[in-house]
Amino acid sequence: MARVLTITLNPALDLNVETGRVDLGCVNRTRTSRLEAAGKGVNLGRVLSRLGHSVTLSGLLGETNATPFENLFASERLEDRFVRVPGHNRINVKIAEDGGRVTDLNGTGMVAPPDALDHLKSRLGELSGEYDAVIIAGSLPGGFLPEALSELATLARSANVPVWLDTSGPALTAGLLALPDGIKPNLDELAEWAGQPLDTLAAITEAARLLQDRGIANVVVSMGEKGVLWLSPQGNWRSLPPPVTVTSTVCAGDTLLAGMIHGLLEKHHPEQILSTATALSAECVRHAGVGDPQADDFSRLIQQTRVSPWPGHNKNGDMPL
Structure with a gap:
């Protein structure tokens, strides 16, 4: 490791x-x-x-x-x-x-x-x-x-x-x-940097791309129950988390970033990286404290996480969150 x-x-x-x-x-x-x-x-x-x-x-x-x-x-x-x-x-x-x-x-x-x-x-x-x-x-x-x-x-x-x-x-x-090499803003932090509200997926993607244009290779945007947007040199992806009962969102972003870095260090496939990190963050919100990769149902949470390529400005790009 x-x-x-x-x-x-x-x-x-x-x-x-x-x-x-x-x-x-x-x-x-x-x-x-x-x-x-x-x-x-x-x-x-x-x-x-x-x-x-x-x-x-x-x-x-x-x-x-x-x-x-x-x-x-x-x-x-x-x-x-x-x-x-x-x-x-x-x-x-x-x-x-x-x-x-x-x-x-x-x-x-x-x-x-x-x-x-x-x-x-x-x-x-x-x-x-x-x-x-x-x-x-x-x-x-x-x-x-x-x-x-x-x-x-x-x-x-x-x-x-x-x-x-x-x-x-x-x-x-x-x-x-x-x-x-990478940053992980949440929606509020990205909107503050952009200087404007980010109410659609297209707006979020555009702000993330502006960061990439500045030389930031990986931009990971955590969007709460709306999932995660990841712009990377290998491509762009969006994840949708599995359905869970939310107890506390504290530590969810930290857990997500830890899962992302884990997958990158282990050289996993990008979709595997994002699905595992998103599922781990979803596990986290079920309780106080950081996410637990040893949770009994963690494999099921990964299977229930949806990851798809994200082209940005497509026919659904201007959809509200």
Whole structure:
């Protein structure tokens, strides 16, 4: 299996809550709650490790409440190369109501010290020959400029290591300048980058193609229950997920990207890559936490996933989502 490095610059403790309908301004009772060490790169690493890869996690980790992360790394067989910085990691509250509505309350955490980028570069060392893929994922902490994220991506690219980026806003804009091999925006993130609503499949395809025209080889757009659009050098595909009961969409995008990178590293056929990744993401939304490739019915979920070539502007290209 492959060696993968994920970089998380703004990790979080996620408080995942399942409940009935929330009445604002009233006392509500939760059905279940779980506090879990998380962050996009951490979530990606957990899935990739479960898929059999050797995973190293790095980035910035607040030292005040680092223990839950360290416990998770040990239990999931993840190599810890995080740079400890003063302060605490943020706490995010994810409220999943019956019916599938999810509300995120994302907290603020540490402020990166001025020398954080230098320490991180030193910790990463020589990338060439050490990793088969690098994934930079998640938001930026206070004090960490978007241009610094671009530097990290450029560092990996200069070592001839495939780099994937999963972020949004100014961090995405800056990261694109490093020309990562792939990105995975969701619809909202892609619309924000495009500067306009993306209400049809044709509009989504056009925005993704604009990213390809800038030099991004792989553009993976997650569209929730509408599936996934993947534009790649080998062709374009769209997937439709299997029917599942949605409990929480938290971690679904991270799980999807982990499945995509797994298939690419294993050199699977593109349709197999997308069907497996989409099915794994569908498995994820059935419960809190990341997707489980060892789920008893995972093979059935793959079989129920539909993948077809996507030509873009065909007779159905202007259909609303």
